[in-house]
Amino acid sequence: AQSVSQHNHHVILSEAASLELGCNYSYGGTVNLFWYVQYPGQHLQLLLKYFSGDPLVKGIKGFEAEFIKSKFSFNLRKPSVQWSDTAEYFCAVNEGNNQGGKLIFGQGTELSVKP
């Protein structure tokens, strides 16, 4: 069965610091990969997704992620975080041959950005 692992439970950064959140998955086949953000009291919003093509994916709000197939990883990055990036971040995976299939989520990473 698929599983998704996010290694960082809680990350605390100062504004303007660079961010990298780890995400690893276990599934041997083709996958689709997603990063979602959940601001306090709000619903999940899609930051970016990877289906195929260029493994470096650009998302909204200056976020990007790189799919490294050999490492089963899809780490999220942002060069310079802002206080408004404070939120919970979730990595998610589904099977690549069924793009409407069920999403499996990682444990989530809480990001706190200090002004």
Add this chain to the structure above:
Amino acid sequence: GAVVSQHPSWVICKSGTSVKIECRSLDFQATTMFWYRQFPKQSLMLMATSNEGSKATYEQGVEKDKFLINHASLTLSTLTVTSAHPEDSSFYICSATTGGGYGYTFGSGTRLTVV
């Protein structure tokens, strides 16, 4: 953009009663809807997948007789928590997709508290 409306946003009920949560896709037809449960500071755990007009597929460990899911139309799915108990208190989130790479749209969630 795609919008999913989830109602109610919060509900308090007495132990032993049943609660129904609605999930509507407002501007698209959702071939598949998913129901998740999220505990505080934890990830989204998939409970079941429902396709319009067919029985829901439940994840291992989820009691189908306790969490009744109905997906009677392409825009509406309901989750009924039957004979609720305090341990059912949680945050329930629905997600809808049309498949085909369109992606997933999440509802804003329902906070259920059973007293």
